Amino acid sequence: MSGRTSGALKRVVVVGNGISGLTAAHTLREAGFDGELTVVGDEVHPAYSRPALSKALLLDGDSPHLLPPPTHGARELLGARATGLDTGRRLITLDDGTALPYDGAVLATGSRARRLSDLPDEVTVRALDDALALRRRLAQRPSVLVVGGGPLGMEMASACLAAGCRVTLVSRGKPLTGRLGPHLAHVLTAAARERGLTVIETGRVRVEGRAGDARIALGDGTVLRAEVLLTAVGDVPNTEWLTRTGLVVDGAVPVGTRCLARPGVAAAGDLAAFPTSRGLRRVPLWSSAIDQAKAAARALVHGDGTPPLSFQPYFWTEQFGHTLKAVGHLPAAGEPVYAAGKPGGGPALMTWRRDDGSTTAVALDHRIPIPRLRRMTRTPA
Numbered sequence: 365m366s367g368r369t370s371g372a373l374k375r376v377v378v379v380g381n382g383i384s385g386l387t388a389a390h391t392l393r394e395a396g397f398d399g400e401l402t403v404v405g406d407e408v409h410p411a412y413s414r415p416a417l418s419k420a421l422l423l424d425g426d427s428p429h430l431l432p433p434p435t436h437g438a439r440e441l442l443g444a445r446a447t448g449l450d451t452g453r454r455l456i457t458l459d460d461g462t463a464l465p466y467d468g469a470v471l472a473t474g475s476r477a478r479r480l481s482d483l484p485d486e487v488t489v490r491a492l493d494d495a496l497a498l499r500r501r502l503a504q505r506p507s508v509l510v511v512g513g514g515p516l517g518m519e520m521a522s523a524c525l526a527a528g529c530r531v532t533l534v535s536r537g538k539p540l541t542g543r544l545g546p547h548l549a550h551v552l553t554a555a556a557r558e559r560g561l562t563v564i565e566t567g568r569v570r571v572e573g574r575a576g577d578a579r580i581a582l583g584d585g586t587v588l589r590a591e592v593l594l595t596a597v598g599d600v601p602n603t604e605w606l607t608r609t610g611l612v613v614d615g616a617v618p619v620g621t622r623c624l625a626r627p628g629v630a631a632a633g634d635l636a637a638f639p640t641s642r643g644l645r646r647v648p649l650w651s652s653a654i655d656q657a658k659a660a661a662r663a664l665v666h667g668d669g670t671p672p673l674s675f676q677p678y679f680w681t682e683q684f685g686h687t688l689k690a691v692g693h694l695p696a697a698g699e700p701v702y703a704a705g706k707p708g709g710g711p712a713l714m715t716w717r718r719d720d721g722s723t724t725a726v727a728l729d730h731r732i733p734i735p736r737l738r739r740m741t742r743t744p745a
């Protein structure tokens with residue numbers, strides 16, 4: 365949809381310069397918004413690929429994996445943190461005291477890594493600076509202990525192994541099972557073990573000790589140490605700057621079908637919970653952030669004249685020599701139907717059919733394009 369902006373929308377402020385903020389800014393222009401656009405981001409770097417931080421960036425020479433320079437023509441305030449939002453007076457406040465008036469606002473401040481302790485020894489990777497610091501440490505080939513058997517923990521364990529480190533991964537239950545389902549989890553975990561990853565399946569763990577001497581305590585009393593202690597145990601939406609707005613519910617910003625939290629206030633990406641076929645939920649993934657941001661920006665410009673968010677889950681991960689791409693809901697229970705390849709770990713194309721009539725299509729083959737997976741997938745209305 366294009367066309368010029370309605371007269372009421374003269375100033376838009378986008379808070380957050382990650383993929384959802386960047387996409388919202390571009391989409392506002394595509395949708396015909398030609399007014400004053402300001403993007404506020406607390407990181408000093410231009411926008412970059414966050415998924416690369418646990419994959420190629422940990423291994424690739426000096427590349428910071430920046431995204432192409434923006435063409436949205438916004439005033440960019442980088443290294444600036446939003447500290448408050450007044451929806452009545454339509455003002456966003458920054459940490460240096462600046463107040464930015466808006467007619468439309470996009471809340472896109474994402475999330476941060478959940479931590480198990482305040483100890484500086486506990487390393488998490490959420491931002492470019494975190495990944496660059498870890499990459500420098502990996503060059504010394506330290507021993508590494510990864511806590512977290514989700515996709516992020518496994519990707520980082522894979523990169524650390526590839527960097528030549530000795531790596532142990534501690535997972536609550538079997539790695540990847542909760543996120544991907546048992547079949548895919550088994551394929552990837554078998555590849556991980558083959559490449560030398562030591563996996564410890566356990567219950568809840570604690571970080572103990574003091575700065576400079578942190579360790580991991582398992583429920584059975586076992587204590588584990590390593591030169592690098594890396595945790596990947598989920599994320600926490602960055603909503604503190606919104607606490608007095610009434611926009612935050614259960615730690616996220618709920619939005620309607622067009623990604624609006626209030627008239628004139630849209631929210632997109634990791635901090636937003638939007639209506640899905642499985643209820644209102646956060647889907648903290650890259651392509652979900654892009655889809656939400658497009659819907660949010662169009663809704664600010666065109667209101668109810670724009671279609672609601674149409675969300676089809678897409679997820680990918682790269683680890684232990686595999687690239688997995690999935691369209692449709694995960695985890696996938698039970699055994700798949702193989703459309704190509706066969707069980708045993710080589711390149712494969714699989715589908716799972718669910719009781720609700722939906723299908724999930726998964727490629728364990730980097731050559732298979734996403735549109736092919738989309739054509740094989742059905743999601744319930």
Ligand SMILES: Cc1cc2nc3c(=O)[nH]c(=O)nc-3n(C[C@H](O)[C@H](O)[C@H](O)COP(=O)(O)OP(=O)(O)OC[C@H]3O[C@@H](n4cnc5c(N)ncnc54)[C@H](O)[C@@H]3O)c2cc1C
Pocket residue numbers: 379380381382383384385404405406407414415416417418444445446447472473474475489490491516602605632633634635647648649650651653678679680681682
């Ligand atoms: C290491 C890693 C690997 C990942 N890999 C994958 C993957 O393989 N596949 C996938 O689908 N997803 C992956 N994800 C998730 C994906 O990157 C996120 O879903 C996506 O980046 C969310 O985008 P966002 O714009 O909502 O938030 P973010 O990318 O977090 O951007 C938000 C920005 O806002 C800034 N900000 C926060 N508070 C303020 C404030 N008060 N004022 C101003 N600015 C603020 C933040 O610093 C940040 O720059 C990965 C995430 C990480 C951390």
